[in-house]
Amino acid sequence: MSILHTVNKSPFERNSLASCLKFATPGAAVLLIEDGVYAGLRGTTAVPLITDALERVKIYVLGPDLKARGFAAERLIPGIGVVDYAQFVALAVQHAKVQAWL
Amino acid sequence: MSETIKKFLYLNRKAPYGTIYAWESLEVVLIGAAFDQEVNLLFMDDGVYQLTKGQDPSGIGMKNFSPTYRTLGDYEVKNIFVDRDSLAARGLTQDDLLQIAWEDLDTDESVENIVTVVDAPRVSALMDAADVVFSF
Amino acid sequence: MADTIDVDGKEFAVDEEGYLANLNDWVPGVATVMAKQDNLELSQDHWDIINFLREYYEEYQIAPAVRVLTKAVGKKLGADKGNSKYLYSLFPYGPAKQACRFAGLPKPTGCV
Numbered sequence: 001m002s003i004l005h006t007v008n009k010s011p012f013e014r015n016s017l018a019s020c021l022k023f024a025t026p027g028a029a030v031l032l033i034e035d036g037v038y039a040g041l042r043g044t045t046a047v048p049l050i051t052d053a054l055e056r057v058k059i060y061v062l063g064p065d066l067k068a069r070g071f072a073a074e075r076l077i078p079g080i081g082v083v084d085y086a087q088f089v090a091l092a093v094q095h096a097k098v099q100a101w102l
Numbered sequence: 103m104s105e106t107i108k109k110f111l112y113l114n115r116k117a118p119y120g121t122i123y124a125w126e127s128l129e130v131v132l133i134g135a136a137f138d139q140e141v142n143l144l145f146m147d148d149g150v151y152q153l154t155k156g157q158d159p160s161g162i163g164m165k166n167f168s169p170t171y172r173t174l175g176d177y178e179v180k181n182i183f184v185d186r187d188s189l190a191a192r193g194l195t196q197d198d199l200l201q202i203a204w205e206d207l208d209t210d211e212s213v214e215n216i217v218t219v220v221d222a223p224r225v226s227a228l229m230d231a232a233d234v235v236f237s238f
Numbered sequence: 239m240a241d242t243i244d245v246d247g248k249e250f251a252v253d254e255e256g257y258l259a260n261l262n263d264w265v266p267g268v269a270t271v272m273a274k275q276d277n278l279e280l281s282q283d284h285w286d287i288i289n290f291l292r293e294y295y296e297e298y299q300i301a302p303a304v305r306v307l308t309k310a311v312g313k314k315l316g317a318d319k320g321n322s323k324y325l326y327s328l329f330p331y332g333p334a335k336q337a338c339r340f341a342g343l344p345k346p347t348g349c350v
Contacts, residue, residue, distance in 0.1 A: 010117055010148050012191065035120030038151065043193020064161030068119055070154040070168070070198075136303060166299060173298045176306045 002027040004095035008034040008102065011046040016101040021053040029058040029091060031083070037065045040076045047077060054079045062088060109140045111232035114149035118167070119159055124152045125167050127238035132170075135177035143174070144228055146185035149238075150192065153184065153199045153217065168200070175204035175216060182217045185225050245271045257339050261295075264342030272340050276331065284328050284340075286315060291341040301346040304334040 005024055009016040017032075017039050024030060030053070032040050039046045040061045050059065060081045066073070073082050083091065092098050112131055116123035135141060145153055157168040174182065182202060189195060196219050205212040220228075229235065241256075242249040245267040251259035256272070258264060269288055273280045280288075290311060294302055302310060304322070312320015319325075325333035334346040 008120070010120070013117075013148055035117045035148070038117065038148070038192070041193055045191045047193075065119075068157060068159035068162045068164065069117070069151060070156035070158070072156075132300070132303065136305070169297060169299045173300065173302070173306070176302070176310060 002029070002095055004028070004091050004098045005030045006098060006100045007032055007036040007039070008100070010035040011039040011049065012044075017046070018049060020101040021049060021057070024053070024057050026056045028056075029060065029095060031060045031062060031088065031091060032080075033062045033065050033088075037061050037069060037071075040066070040080045041071060042075055042077050050077050050080070060087075060091065107138065107140055108233040109142065109231060110134065111228060111235045112141070112143045113229075113235055113237045114143065114145045114152060115147040116238060117148040117151040118157070119162070119164055123238045124149070125165075127236070128167060128170060130236065130238075131174070131179065132177055135179060141179045142181045142183065142228060142232070143179060144183045144185070144225065146188045146225065148188075150184055150188045150194060150199075153182075154194070155198060155200055171200055172202055175202055175213075180204055180213070180216055183225070183228060184217060184219045186219050186221050189219065243268070243271055243275075255339075255345065257345055258342040261342055261344070264292075268342055269340040276336065278330075280340075281328075283319075284337075286319075287311065287325065287328060287333065287337050288341045290314060291337055291343060295341075295343050301334065301338045301343040303346050304332065307334055307337075307346075 002025070005020050005028060007017045007020050007030060011017040017036065020030060038044070039050060040059070053059065058081070059079070060083045061076060063082045063084050066082065076082070112127055114124065114127050118124040131141065131143065153171060157166060159166050184199065199217055201215040202217050203212065203214055204216045241252050241254070243252055245265065250263055250268060253259055258268060270280060291301065294310065308320055308322055308325060311325065322333070329336040338346055
């Protein structure tokens with residue numbers, strides 16, 4: 001079974017997302033939470049990192065964290081899913097383990 | 103009270119909510135405004151996210167301090183600068199940012215929006231001109 | 239142990255300085271009871287300031303510092319009320335501190 005990776009740091013401040021995506025294997029899921037959600041937005045310098053990864057892994061954003069920061073789902077790169085807290089739990093259950101990239 | 107007016111520059115480089123820096127900086131600005139100094143705020147790197155419109159952290163159980171930025175004009179902060187390159191790197195424009203008005207009630211002088219997007223040379227000049235830089 | 243004040247038979251939690259613990263608990267009776275403890279009787283002039291503070295907090299999510307309050311009151315309620323002499327005559331323990339307490343707000347940022 002695959003891994004659910006969580007990334008909670010901005011891609012513009014830390015390399016957590018880049019490292020995560022480098023090592024995530026096909027079939028894994030990546031959930032962007034807290035300041036990690038900024039990586040999911042369109043038009044940023046992190047877009048190539050995300051679009052490349054979307055060919056191999058599923059990427060999600062935690063909705064309440066996105067809303068807190070003032071962005072609607074329409075601002076996300078196509079292909080990224082939005083989940084709520086219950087779906088976060090469901091994702092955690094579906095995967096063999098959860099690995100946090102702090 | 104000292105007669106020497108110093109130029110204070112508050113340098114904000116952190117996103118809100120993920121860490122406490124943004125809120126702490128805002129509190130220091132509000133407290134420091136009582137001291138009759140020239141206060142400039144500069145937002146760059148992830149700090150530009152502090153000024154995005156439409157923030158609503160009710161779902162993550164945190165206080166929404168975004169509306170508090172709109173009081174800065176009342177606190178005699180007259181200059182708020184945002185680094186253009188930092189906005190561009192994040193796919194943002196001035197339209198994504200709050201408007202902050204300023205008004206002098208004694209003279210009726212007013213400025214509709216004191217948030218100014220500036221280029222890198224102006225950012226350097228602001229840093230050079232400051233007597234004191236507070237980094238958050 | 240948290241302190242409480244009694245308003246019409248209902249207990250309201252306050253902090254060690256007497257500020258209401260939960261902003262959303264506030265009812266006008268809170269201000270009346272707190273004023274009585276300070277030997278004040280609230281007039282319409284007091285209520286104008288208390289209501290103003292609650293509106294200010296609702297909009298900006300902070301209690302204003304005293305000189306910001308003075309300016310803002312002058313703008314909203316007229317220049318004759320936008321001065322510290324007037325505000326201190328209403329709230330002898332300080333317009334920001336005492337009026338904010340009556341209004342159920344936290345202590346203003348910058349007050350010690």
